[in-house]
Amino acid sequence: MGLTYNTYLNSDVIYGCKNCKAHLANAHDIISRNFRGQHGKAYLFNTVVNVETGDPSERNMTTGRHVVRDIQCRQCKDVVGWKYDRAYESSEKYKEGKFILEAELLCKVT
Amino acid sequence: MVDSTISHTTPGSPASPASEAGSLDVQPGGDTAEQFPVLQHKSKGRQRLLRGLQRISSSQSLRARISRPRASSAPYRSSASSLSCVSLASTPSPFGQPSSSSSYFSFGDVSTAPTSVAATPAVETPGYDGIESVLAVRKVDHPVSAPMTISLPTEIKKRAKIFNFWDTIPNEIKIYVLSFLSPKELVRISRVSKRFHELCFDGQLWTEFDASKFYREIPAESLTKILETAGPFVHDLNLRGCLQIEHMQRAQRLVAACHNLYSTSLEGCRNFQRPTLHTLLKANNQLVHLNLTGLPAVNNATCKIISRECPDLETLDVSGCTQMDARGIRFVLEGCPKLRDLRASSVRGFSSDADVATAIFSTNNLERLILSNCSDMTDDTFRTMILGPTPEFDMLTNRPLTPPRKLRHLDLTRCSRLSDNSIKSLAHVTPHLEGLSLSNLTQLTDSALDPIFDSCPNLTHLDLEELPHLTNSSFTALSRAPCSTKLEHLSISGCDSVSDVGMLPVFQACTSLKSVVMDNTRISNLTLTEAADMVRNRSLSPPSSASSSPPLPRTTLELTVYDTPLVTWTGVLEILSRNSEPLMARPAKDGVVEIGGGRKGKEVIGLRCFHTWQMTVDEHTRRVLKGDLGGARRVERKWAEYMQAENEMEVAGGWRRRRRVTAMRAVLEEDQGVHQQGHRGRERGRTVGCAVM
Numbered sequence: 146m147g148l149t150y151n152t153y154l155n156s157d158v159i160y161g162c163k164n165c166k167a168h169l170a171n172a173h174d175i176i177s178r179n180f181r182g183q184h185g186k187a188y189l190f191n192t193v194v195n196v197e198t199g200d201p202s203e204r205n206m207t208t209g210r211h212v213v214r215d216i217q218c219r220q221c222k223d224v225v226g227w228k229y230d231r232a233y234e235s236s237e238k239y240k241e242g243k244f245i246l247e248a249e250l251l252c253k254v255t
Numbered sequence: 256m257v258d259s260t261i262s263h264t265t266p267g268s269p270a271s272p273a274s275e276a277g278s279l280d281v282q283p284g285g286d287t288a289e290q291f292p293v294l295q296h297k298s299k300g301r302q303r304l305l306r307g308l309q310r311i312s313s314s315q316s317l318r319a320r321i322s323r324p325r326a327s328s329a330p331y332r333s334s335a336s337s338l339s340c341v342s343l344a345s346t347p348s349p350f351g352q353p354s355s356s357s358s359y360f361s362f363g364d365v366s367t368a369p370t371s372v373a374a375t376p377a378v379e380t381p382g383y384d385g386i387e388s389v390l391a392v393r394k395v396d397h398p399v400s401a402p403m404t405i406s407l408p409t410e411i412k413k414r415a416k417i418f419n420f421w422d423t424i425p426n427e428i429k430i431y432v433l434s435f436l437s438p439k440e441l442v443r444i445s446r447v448s449k450r451f452h453e454l455c456f457d458g459q460l461w462t463e464f465d466a467s468k469f470y471r472e473i474p475a476e477s478l479t480k481i482l483e484t485a486g487p488f489v490h491d492l493n494l495r496g497c498l499q500i501e502h503m504q505r506a507q508r509l510v511a512a513c514h515n516l517y518s519t520s521l522e523g524c525r526n527f528q529r530p531t532l533h534t535l536l537k538a539n540n541q542l543v544h545l546n547l548t549g550l551p552a553v554n555n556a557t558c559k560i561i562s563r564e565c566p567d568l569e570t571l572d573v574s575g576c577t578q579m580d581a582r583g584i585r586f587v588l589e590g591c592p593k594l595r596d597l598r599a600s601s602v603r604g605f606s607s608d609a610d611v612a613t614a615i616f617s618t619n620n621l622e623r624l625i626l627s628n629c630s631d632m633t634d635d636t637f638r639t640m641i642l643g644p645t646p647e648f649d650m651l652t653n654r655p656l657t658p659p660r661k662l663r664h665l666d667l668t669r670c671s672r673l674s675d676n677s678i679k680s681l682a683h684v685t686p687h688l689e690g691l692s693l694s695n696l697t698q699l700t701d702s703a704l705d706p707i708f709d710s711c712p713n714l715t716h717l718d719l720e721e722l723p724h725l726t727n728s729s730f731t732a733l734s735r736a737p738c739s740t741k742l743e744h745l746s747i748s749g750c751d752s753v754s755d756v757g758m759l760p761v762f763q764a765c766t767s768l769k770s771v772v773m774d775n776t777r778i779s780n781l782t783l784t785e786a787a788d789m790v791r792n793r794s795l796s797p798p799s800s801a802s803s804s805p806p807l808p809r810t811t812l813e814l815t816v817y818d819t820p821l822v823t824w825t826g827v828l829e830i831l832s833r834n835s836e837p838l839m840a841r842p843a844k845d846g847v848v849e850i851g852g853g854r855k856g857k858e859v860i861g862l863r864c865f866h867t868w869q870m871t872v873d874e875h876t877r878r879v880l881k882g883d884l885g886g887a888r889r890v891e892r893k894w895a896e897y898m899q900a901e902n903e904m905e906v907a908g909g910w911r912r913r914r915r916v917t918a919m920r921a922v923l924e925e926d927q928g929v930h931q932q933g934h935r936g937r938e939r940g941r942t943v944g945c946a947v948m
Contacts, residue, residue, distance in 0.1 A: 148498045150471045151523055163628070165525075166549045166575040166601075176866045178748065178775055179818040186749075220525075239866060252601065252628050253668060254574075 149219060152194040160188075160246065161254035162218040162225060167195045168254060169218070169225065169246060176243065181207070184249035187226060193244045195219045201230050209234040216244060225250045430459055439469060442477065456481065458488025467495040475499035479509050486512040493520045501526035507534070514538040520546035522572075527552050536560050544570040548598075551578055558583030562590020570596040574625070580604030581611040588614040598625040600666070605632040612639035622661055627668035627692070634677040637667075641680045654683050664690040668718070671696060675703040682706030692718035694746070700724045705732045714738035720772075721749035727757030734760035746772040748815070758782045762789050770813040778819055780826025786814060787833040787860060794858035807882055808834075808857035815863045824898045827864050827872065828891065834859050834879050835887040868894075871923070893923050 151167050158172035170193040180187040199215040212231040217224050226246040232238050421429070433441065433454060438461075445455035461481060466473065478497065482489060492513065500506045501524070510531050516539040521527055529552040536542070536557065542565040547553050553576040561568065568591040573579065581604035588594065588611075605611060605626070615621065616639060626632065638646075647656045662685045667673060673696050681688070688711040693699060699722050708714075708729075715738075719725060730753060733739060742765045747753055754777035762768070762785040773782070790812050814830075816822050859879055862872050871894045878887040897919040904916050 150498060151496055153467065153496060153523075163601075167523075175817075176869075177817050 151220065154194065157255070159254045160251045162195075162221060162223065163250050163252045164223055165218060165221040166252070166254055167218055167220045169193050169195060169251065170244070172253075178248075180245055182226065182245060182247040182249075184247050186248040187245045188248060188251075189240065190244045190246055193226075193246065196225065196244075197222075198228055208237050211237065211240075216246075223250065426454075429454055430457055433457075434460055438464070438481075442481070456484040458485045461485035462488050463491040464489055465491070465493040466497050467493050470494070470496040473497075473499075475502045475505050479505040482509045483512040487515045489513050490515060490517040492516055492518070494524055495520055495522040497524055498526055500524055501528060501531075506531045510535040510538065516542055518542070518544035520544075521550060522546050522548040525549065525551060529554070529557070532557060533560055537564050540564055541567055543567055546570075546572040547576060548572050549575040551576070553583075554578040555580065555583040555586065558586045559590075562586045562588075566591060567593055569593050572596075572598040573602065574598050574600040576602065581608045585611045585614045588618055592618065592620065594618065595620060596623040597621055598623070600625050600627040600629070602626075602629060603631060605629050606636050607631075609636070609639065609644075612636045613644050615640045616643045619658065619661055623664040624662060625664070625666040626670065627666045629670050630672065632667075632670045633672050634674055637670075637673055637677040638680050641677075641684055655680065657684055659687070660685045661687060663687050664716075666690075666692040666718075667696060668692050669695040671698070674698040675700055678703040679706060681711075683710045685711060687713060689713050690716035692716075693722070694718045694720035695722075697721065697723065701726055701729045701732075704729045708733050708736035708738065712737040713741060715741055716744045717742065718744075718746045719750060720746050722747075723749075723751060725750045726752050727754060730757030730761050734764035739764040741767060743767055743769045745770075747776055748772045749775045751776060753777060754821075755779055755781045759785050762786045765789075766793050768812060770815075772815040774815050774818045776819060777821060778816070779821035780823060780829065783814070783816070783822065783826040783830050786812065787830055790858050790860055791833065791836075794856075806856035808859045808880055810861040810876070810880070811858040813861040813863070817863060817865050822864065824868060824894075827862065827868055828895055828898075830860055830862055831872065831875050831887070831891050831894075834876065835884050835891060837884060893919070897923050 154168045154171050156171045156173060159168050160170050160172060161168050170190045174191040174193075176189045176191060178186065178188045180189055193216070195218065196216040197219050199217065201212050201214045203210060203212050205211075210233040211229055213227045213229055215224050215227050226244060228244045229240040229242065232240055433444075436444065441455045441460060445452045462485075464482065464485070466478070478500065482492075494500065500509065506527060511534070513535070516535075519535075519539070519542060521532075527550055532547075532550070532552045533556075537560060545561070545565070545568060547557075553573060558573075558579060561571070568587070571587060571591075571594060573583070579602065581599075581602060584597070584599055584602065585608065588597075615624070641660065642655050642657050648654065649656055665681070665685075665688065667678075675698065678693065678696070678699060679702070681691075683706070688707075691707070691711070691714060693704075701724075704719075704725070705728075709732075714736075717733075725747075730747075733742075739761075745761070745765070745768065747758075758773065758776075758778050759782060762782065766789060768789075771786070794811075857879075859876065861876060863869065864872060871890060875887050875890045878884075878890065897916070900916045900919055904913055
């Protein structure tokens with residue numbers, strides 16, 4: 146496959162993986178910060194880079210049943226959050242295709 | 256007839272009776288001077304025709320015609336014709352022009368003559384009737400064409416044709432021309448010729464090598480070759496993300512070549528080996544800016560080498576270097592007295608080594624200090640950094656007597672062990688502070704911030720995210736502080752005790768605000784209205800005498816208010832309607848109403864709100880920024896109707912209302928549909944307010 150290069154983002158405030166500082170997402174891409182993950186607060190992003198997605202699994206969240214996949218940082222293989230594949234409630238449909246990154250596992254990279 | 260044509264095509268053909276045959280040899284021959292001028296007049300018109308005819312003639316002539324005179328002259332010019340040239344060299348140059356063109360055609364292959372023969376006589380230049388008779392005479396006599404080969408004009412023509420611009424300009428100009436190309440284009444152009452290859456890899460063109468634009472595409476070998484050739488010329492080297500370097504020891508060659516580096520960034524080159532890095536540092540003694548973010552190769556020994564070998568260092572970024580700790584920072588501080596900018600986020604060991612703090616304190620040269628994520632930093636360490644190991648306090652005011660710090664930017668995000676005690680020490684000692692980030696220092700309360708606001712009059716950036724104990728009183732203090740007029744960026748995301756009471760005064764007092772992040776707080780529509788008022792007031796420039804059409808509106812304030820349950824659609828609508836207002840009129844001193852905002856243009860608020868409304872807001876802002884205020888107001892109206900209908904539906908639902916609402920929603924979406932991405936169509940949920948997940 147060759148070397149896996151990282152993508153670098155251009156912005157004022159960039160969130161990166163806490164371990165390896167790989168760029169993950171742009172702070173402007175945040176849709177909402179009102180989410181909770183296993184480690185506390187989590188942010189909903191439109192797009193993230195440098196992540197690998199895992200296998201889909203169905204989970205019951207506070208807002209209902211969803212099909213989600215875990216995402217890992219491409220460089221250090223740490224789980225940093227998850228991605229919504231499908232939401233069974235119609236009020237949660239807006240989350241489909243978007244990513245959740247846990248605030249605890251992120252750091253600001255400037 | 257035949258002969259006359261031949262006479263045109265054959266240079267220096269002799270005066271031989273070639274009438275019958277249309278002989279095709281190039282017959283050298285002299286010509287008398289008197290025939291020459293006549294011939295020249297004739298040749299103008301005939302040449303034109305000939306030219307046209309020769310174009311459709313056989314390929315041989317074409318080839319001969321368009322080939323360079325110099326090249327073609329050899330086979331077609333016999334010595335005799337050159338003799339004729341010589342003999343006519345004394346003829347005056349007024350005939351140079353036509354003769355040159357005729358000589359051009361004189362190189363044509365004679366074989367074409369027959370084809371072009373027939374048509375030629377038909378063309379006669381006006382006013383040269385007499386020529387025909389002369390011609391007729393000459394037709395019988397001999398073809399004449401010696402004048403066509405006057406050397407002087409040919410020489411000029413020759414020079415014009417073979418003048419090689421690129422070869423004659425000096426090297427410095429060539430380099431200047433090439434300096435406008437991007438690195439990719441330079442590499443492509445280098446394949447033109449050997450000389451181009453040398454030129455393109457001339458070191459002067461590669462003094463700034465920024466691989467961050469093409470780090471994925473450039474193969475390791477090319478990267479190394481370019482840097483080796485440029486070698487000592489390279490001053491700014493940015494190899495961000497170039498993982499391919501460590502392939503097969505190429506880095507060593509690279510490092511051996513570059514020893515004049517001024518600014519280097521190896522961010523993200525995680526394959527870089529430690530010995531190579533050390534060689535690089537040892538070779539470059541003039542390094543001023545160094546970025547080694549995220550390199551596992553950096554350890555304390557590296558820092559020692561930096562301190563020894565790079566005394567001029569001013570900027571150092573070792574964020575995320577997991578193999579080093581605070582002792583390395585200490586080495587660098589001791590060895591590099593000019594260090595102004597130190598970024599050491601996520602570096603461990605700040606509390607275990609007390610000398611680091613003292614070192615930071617003693618070199619009062621740091622202007623930017625980024626220590627985010629240093630979660631083991633304690634209060635004592637930080638206090639020592641700011642106040643010194645044994646600070647003295649003024650007895651009366653209880654303020655520290657340390658000389659003021661030069662700090663302009665300080666970032667302490669997520670150093671969660673810090674509390675009020677140490678942050679308070681920033682007050683009165685850092686008068687030049689412009690940027691301060693205390694996000695996620697969860698133990699902080701108002702009592703730490705108030706003295707800082709009082710004593711730092713230059714604050715422009717303030718990051719106070721996720722501080723749950725902050726209350727409105729800090730912000731009222733901020734609005735009264737001397738820095739209020741300079742504040743540009745404020746972030747209070749996640750401070751859930753802050754509400755309108757605190758933010759209204761802030762918006763009233765801080766007129767230079769450019770961006771405010773207020774999500775997850777208790778602010779409501781009132782704050783939004785206040786913000787809109789402030790923007791409107793500041794966009795009213797004093798009446799300008801001769802204002803031509805004002806510039807397009809621009810976004811001067813960015814507000815982020817998603818996740819705020821008290822901000823409803825009416826507040827957002829208020830902002831939208833303020834944005835789409837035309838330029839306000841403001842009465843001038845003498846009672847004449849002048850159009851405000853003339854010179855500066857309209858100021859628009861950019862809004863990031865609850866996601867279901869975000870599309871409407873974006874569309875509205877797009878239209879306002881284009882200047883289409885009418886379109887923007889249409890969007891507003893439709894959205895307001897839709898939201899009201901939804902409200903009613905929630906309150907007293909019925910199938911009629913529901914249908915109306917869906918119809919409205921469809922219209923709304925269609926109106927914005929031009930700019931929509933397909934998948935977002937589904938995201939319009941039915942929630943009216945901002946539902947907390």
